[in-house]
Amino acid sequence: MEPDTVVLDPAQLAALHALESLFDPVGIPRRRGNRWPVAFSALRRRPADPHTARSGIYLHGRPGRGKTMVMDRFFASVDTHRKRRFHFHAFFAALHTATHTLGSIERAIDELLGDADLVCFDEFHVTDIGDAMLIARMLDTLFADHRTLVVTSNYRPADLLPNPLFHDHFLPTIEQILANLDIVTLDGPLDYRTRTAHRDTGFLAGRYVLTAAPTGVDLASARGRAGADSARPSHDGHPAAAHIGADPGDSSDPERPAVDVRLGNGRSIRAHAATDTITVGFHDICAAPTSAADYLRLTERYRHWTLREVPPLREVPPDWSMRLVNLVDVLYDAGLPFTIHAPEPAPELTAGVPAIPDLARTASRLGELPLIAR
Numbered sequence: 001m002e003p004d005t006v007v008l009d010p011a012q013l014a015a016l017h018a019l020e021s022l023f024d025p026v027g028i029p030r031r032r033g034n035r036w037p038v039a040f041s042a043l044r045r046r047p048a049d050p051h052t053a054r055s056g057i058y059l060h061g062r063p064g065r066g067k068t069m070v071m072d073r074f075f076a077s078v079d080t081h082r083k084r085r086f087h088f089h090a091f092f093a094a095l096h097t098a099t100h101t102l103g104s105i106e107r108a109i110d111e112l113l114g115d116a117d118l119v120c121f122d123e124f125h126v127t128d129i130g131d132a133m134l135i136a137r138m139l140d141t142l143f144a145d146h147r148t149l150v151v152t153s154n155y156r157p158a159d160l161l162p163n164p165l166f167h168d169h170f171l172p173t174i175e176q177i178l179a180n181l182d183i184v185t186l187d188g189p190l191d192y193r194t195r196t197a198h199r200d201t202g203f204l205a206g207r208y209v210l211t212a213a214p215t216g217v218d219l220a221s222a223r224g225r226a227g228a229d230s231a232r233p234s235h236d237g238h239p240a241a242a243h244i245g246a247d248p249g250d251s252s253d254p255e256r257p258a259v260d261v262r263l264g265n266g267r268s269i270r271a272h273a274a275t276d277t278i279t280v281g282f283h284d285i286c287a288a289p290t291s292a293a294d295y296l297r298l299t300e301r302y303r304h305w306t307l308r309e310v311p312p313l314r315e316v317p318p319d320w321s322m323r324l325v326n327l328v329d330v331l332y333d334a335g336l337p338f339t340i341h342a343p344e345p346a347p348e349l350t351a352g353v354p355a356i357p358d359l360a361r362t363a364s365r366l367g368e369l370p371l372i373a374r
Contacts, residue, residue, distance in 0.1 A: 011188035012066045018184045019057055019074040022148060055142075056149035058124075058181040060156055063361040064191030067152040068122050074150070075120050083118035087333040088151075089326065091121060092131065093293035095138060105137050109145075117147055123329060124151040125358065127322065129166040136173040143180045154361055157183060162357065193368045202335035206305070208369040213343040263294045278302035282310045286323040295330040303336055310342040313359070314352035321350075325358045332365050345371060 008016060059067050075085050091112070098108035113119060119142065126132050142149055155162075157177045161170040260268040261278065269288055271280035278298065285307070313321040331338045342349050346366035350359045 008070070009066070009188050009190070011186055012070050015059055015067070015070045015184055015186040016074060018059075018182065019070070019150065022057065055146065055180040056151075056182070058151055058153065058157060058177060058183050059186055060153045060183070061185055061187035062191070063154055063364040064193040065186050065188050066192060067186050070186065071120055071122065071150055071152050075118070078118055080117065082115050083120070084113055084116040085120040086122070087329070088121045088124045089292040089330055089333070090296055092135075093296050095134070096293065099134070105134070106141055109138065109141050113147070119147050119149050121149070121151040122333070123361075124153040125155060126160040126170065127162070127358070129161065129163070129169065132161050132166065132170050132173070136170070136176075139173060139176055143176065149181065151181075154358060159357070162355065191364055193364045203332045203338050203365070204368055205337035206339040206369055208346065208366060208371045209339060209341045210345065210371065210373045211341050211343050212374070261298070263290065264297060273302065276302055277304040277306075279306040279308060281308050282320075282324070285327065286320045287316075290323060292326040292330055295327050299330060299334050299336060305331055305336055306339040306341070308341040310340055310349065312344055312348070312352075313350055318353065318356055321353050321356055321359060325356065325362045328362045328365055329358075338369070340366060340369070
């Protein structure tokens with residue numbers, strides 16, 4: 001469906017009008033039909049008067065309210081080639097690599113963004129103190145360049161980097177966000193992912209398979225093994241460790257033995273892999289010290305994904321749950337079919353896990369998959 005054929009609800013329409021108002025204070029005419037004037041590209045690469053104009057919009061709200069759709073509709077309507085749109089996971093992984101290669105974050109941003117005047121980030125988030133420091137430098141550079149920045153997020157600015165041990169260190173950057181971006185809430189009453197008809201394409205071409213609940217699983221022992229034999233060096237040919245939440249009846253194709261799938265930097269995970277298909281256990285990829293950058297690299301090789309033996313997330317350490325959040329985000333944004341095998345439906349699977357707000361987005365996305373009971 002084309003963006004302009006979607007009927008916006010009042011909250012979405014208000015958010016779109018806020019995006020359009022970015023250009024009103026400096027007298028640029030509003031849209032002609034569905035396109036912004038070509039003059040847009042000359043607008044934001046000059047110093048902005050902080051008393052009359054902001055550098056962009058910070059659009060936040062709960063999952064499924066239409067933030068990405070509204071931003072993408074706005075992005076498509078801007079009639080210039082000097083614009084870039086990224087999922088934040090993908091951009092941040094590229095920024096890490098480019099900063100290491102080029103030696104400075106400023107050169108890395110110039111390499112990634114080029115002459116873009118409009119920069120859009122989908123699903124902006126800050127959950128790690130190491131990432132937070134690089135994100136702070138990134139935002140300083142973007143604001144200094146006077147690019148127009150639009151981000152979507154499930155977090156209010158004040159809730160970024162929610163870990164109380166580190167949150168205070170990020171407060172200066174939160175103040176920068178508040179000073180440079182207009183904060184717009186898009187938080188209507190409906191999660192549209194629960195109301196839309198199923199589409200048998202992309203991420204939604206997968207399935208949510210309900211499996212028998214595991215019995216007799218020693219969670220403490222399995223947790224202790226996670227650091228010892230997950231994300232192993234590539235030369236290690238030993239069998240994979242026992243899985244948390246293993247479903248004895250949920251075995252992989254015996255004609256396709258598990259192999260070491262390389263992640264880079266001498267690391268690998270155990271998985272059943274074919275030409276463009278990967279089947280991996282939760283323990284092998286989420287209990288291991290893997291990252292969104294690893295998942296992004298894997299999506300370049302594998303276009304169909306199955307994740308097996310996913311336990312109730314309240315029974316595993318929070319960092320394992322966070323890796324599932326990152327994996328689902330990467331696959332959803334890449335539009336890759338994803339099948340998950342778990343003993344409970346998504347709302348119950350993700351319930352009772354403290355301090356991981358992004359799980360609400362994960363539950364919403366997993367809830368879009370057709371549910372199949374085994």
